[in-house]
Amino acid sequence: MNIMIFGAGALGTYFGSRWSETGENVSFYVREGRKVQIEQEGLQVISVKGNTKVRSPKLVTNASEVSSVDLVLLGVKGYHLEDSLPVLKEFVRKGAKVLPILNGIEHISILKDELGEEAVLGGLSYIIATLDDHGHVQHTSELHELIFGPLHPSQEEICASLSKINEHANFNSQLTSNIEEEMWKKYMFISAMSGVTTAGDFHTGIIRDVPETLKLVENVMSEIGTLASQYDIHINQEDIDRRMKSFQSLPYEATSSMHQDKRKKNKLEVEHLQGGALRLAEQVQLKLPYTETLYRLIKPYEIQKK
Template sequence: MKVLIFGAGALGTYFGLRWADSGTDVSFYVREGRKKQIEREGLQVTSVKGDTKVSSPTLVTNPSEATSPDVVLLGVKGYHLEDTIPVLKEFVAKGAKVLPILNGIEHITILQETLGKEAVLGGLSYIIATLDDRGHVHHTSDLHELIFGPLHPSQKEVCDSLNEINERANFNSQLTSNIEEEMWKKYMFISAMSGVTTAGDLHTGTIRDVPETLKLVENVMTEIKALASLYDVHINQADIDRRMESFHSLPYEATSSMHQDKRKKNKLEVEHLQGGALRLAKQVQLNLPYTETLYRLIKPYETQNS
């Protein structure tokens, strides 16, 4: 199986190098600036699960240069989604399936409408990783999970093949027939974690220390649970309880990628995450007061001047 990583951000680089270590044919589609940095610095992962690096990875800057990939792992930020679609169309025309692991939910419908339902797999990841100034990945918790599955009956074979290479790679992988439900559960978790850490400028340990603030995390999850039910995806209280247990298990200094971006004065995914929930809620006439408050608090920081 040939895997192409669309972008070499923290998530794409992490899973790409883990696949490469296990013998999978991996290439990276990158912009010219990132290509020059990688040619100078290589790709490297520093991780509690083991370090790895590749000095000269296969880099592609034009879709025509790529050999036909079987799977394109899409791990870009939500605000870059629109820019990726013309290039993704070229890879899909070569027979590739797209595996998006973006935070959020809205992107699945957007990709299906533009690429075709048969071309888009369901996927998500649980991982805490960030890039340093050299473009190297720092992975700081035991979480490194890739969960995926078919959204169309025609995708069974490619999912089975992907599952085979994942079993050899140094990360946790799960192939599920209920991927839509799993994506909503992740959306529930990340909406709460990203919203509270970013709006409050807090890491998870401080949130856990203050019961009133910790309750806000659960309240946001409860709102997303209600939203999911109106889209025929049923999440129960036990699912919330498990995500709260996961929140408690994170390192004290752990935080969300959006909070990290706020600290770095990078553009934020607030419109893709909290904004997306509000748009979906409006379509089904549901109010999300906690999510809306977090959205309004984060929105002024969406684009900052470094």
């Protein structure tokens, strides 16, 4: 399979490197600055699940350099989505299906509108990873899961092929026929985790130590679960309890990618995550007071400067 990693950030580099280990034909579509960094520093994963290095990674900076693509793993930040669309369209014209693993929900409808329903798979990942100053992936927890599935009947074949490939890759993989439900469950989890860690400037261990703050995490999850029901996705208390258990099992110092970005004074995904939930809620005339409060607390950090 010809796999294109769109953006060699922490997630894209991690899964792309794991596929490269299995011998798949993996290329990385990157900006010029990232290309220079990779050429100087190499492409490495430092992981509790085993280190790996991609020797002579195939780096692409222009879609015209590629003749054929089967699958694009889209792992950009939500605020880069719009700028990515012209290149994604070119990859789709060359035969690619797009597997987005962005946090959130709104991007699926945007991608379908721009690329066509048959081109967009459903997907998400559970992983705690970040890039260090050398551009290497630091993967610090046992979590490294890729969940995906078809959103259109025509996608069943490529999903089955990818599932077969993933049997030999060093990460956990799940092919599901209920991918929309799984995406909403991830959205529920990440909205709470990213919102509370970023707004409060806490890692997960501190939150777990304070029952009142831990309850806020559960309240945000419940809000997103109620929102999901307005879009015909059923999330029950058992689903929330399971995600709360996952939250409490994270390493003490674990935190969200948005909180990491806040600490680094990088741009934040607050509009894509909490802002997206509020827009979806407005469409169905639903109030999300906990999510809205977190959104308003995080927004000022968008103007922070390094």
